[in-house]
Amino acid sequence: MDGIIGWAKTFFALPMETKMLAPHPPIGTHHRGYSPPGLEKVIQQEFDPDKIVQSRKKAPDAKESFESGKENDKVMPNIWLPDGILPGFKEACLDYFWTCYKVELNIFRALALGFRIDEEYFTEYHSAADNQLRLLHYFSVPVKDVEEGLAPRIGAHSDFCSMTMLLQDHAGGLEVEDPHNPGEFKTATPIPGSLVINAGDFLMRWSNDTIRSTIHRVRAPKHMYGTDCMTTERYSVPYFCSAHNLSAVVDSVPGTWSETVPKKYEPIFLRSSDIR
Numbered sequence: 001m002d003g004i005i006g007w008a009k010t011f012f013a014l015p016m017e018t019k020m021l022a023p024h025p026p027i028g029t030h031h032r033g034y035s036p037p038g039l040e041k042v043i044q045q046e047f048d049p050d051k052i053v054q055s056r057k058k059a060p061d062a063k064e065s066f067e068s069g070k071e072n073d074k075v076m077p078n079i080w081l082p083d084g085i086l087p088g089f090k091e092a093c094l095d096y097f098w099t100c101y102k103v104e105l106n107i108f109r110a111l112a113l114g115f116r117i118d119e120e121y122f123t124e125y126h127s128a129a130d131n132q133l134r135l136l137h138y139f140s141v142p143v144k145d146v147e148e149g150l151a152p153r154i155g156a157h158s159d160f161c162s163m164t165m166l167l168q169d170h171a172g173g174l175e176v177e178d179p180h181n182p183g184e185f186k187t188a189t190p191i192p193g194s195l196v197i198n199a200g201d202f203l204m205r206w207s208n209d210t211i212r213s214t215i216h217r218v219r220a221p222k223h224m225y226g227t228d229c230m231t232t233e234r235y236s237v238p239y240f241c242s243a244h245n246l247s248a249v250v251d252s253v254p255g256t257w258s259e260t261v262p263k264k265y266e267p268i269f270l271r272s273s274d275i276r
């Protein structure tokens with residue numbers, strides 16, 4: 001785990017021109033490669049494209065990211081730095097990716113047992129390892145910019161996947177909404193050697209709302225402001241797990257509905273356009 005955070009630090013410390021040799025494509029559906037500061041702003045519940053552009057211009061998220069997936073993915077090929085630059089980086093990302101995948105399968109097996117259904121019920125939908133590894137760097141900014149709302153990290157949102165396994169460094173700042181008190185956020189204090197597991201929107205739909213997707217956000221915690229009036233930088237590594245099995249229909253998990261508790265969602269087909 002420390003290894004992948006170390007690689008994230010080394011990658012983001014490269015000069016901008018070098019990082020831009022593996023650019024995230026302009027198309028928003030190809031989640032691979034490097035996204036420089038200013039490219040992204042996470043907002044939920046805003047559908048007007050003009051308002052999204054305005055809000056990104058005014059206060060883009062103060063972060064940069066690098067995304068990768070499994071090798072030889074025809075739909076979303078990886079975008080690596082050219083050979084010879086940062087040797088070992090690609091191997092470290094792929095190694096962490098496949099290690100997470102093994103953990104993911106075990107978590108889904110445990111969930112299935114909790115629902116008292118076949119142990120492999122969820123894993124069969126995740127057999128394609130259609131997952132996304134994201135290295136994130138929230139860089140240090142003047143505290144003044146944070147206080148004026150000019151340098152947000154990530155606004156409140158839920159993840160559009162089945163589950164996220166999130167590794168964070170010691171800097172803190174991740175906050176999770178209390179599902180019983182909407183609007184009230186609790187700090188998810190980093191615990192060394194642990195992952196935060198967030199349920200995604202897809203698992204919520206699948207479980208007929210038995211498991212709610214986690215609303216979360218990232219802020220720059222005040223107790224970590226430096227004496228130089230700058231925020232402390234932060235590194236995190238979310239691993240987004242997505243269901244993908246082209247022939248499968250996803251319907252509410254058996255046991256989460258009955259004659260008295262109706263299904264809240266229609267069954268859907270797992271086409272890539274539905275879930276990406």
Ligand SMILES: O=C(O)CCC(=O)C(=O)O
Nearest residue numbers: 136159168174218236238
């Ligand atoms: O950096 C974090 O801790 C959270 C990142 C996150 O929520 C996301 O990328 O969806």
Ligand SMILES: [Fe+2]
Nearest residue numbers: 157158159216
């Ligand atoms: Fe998230």
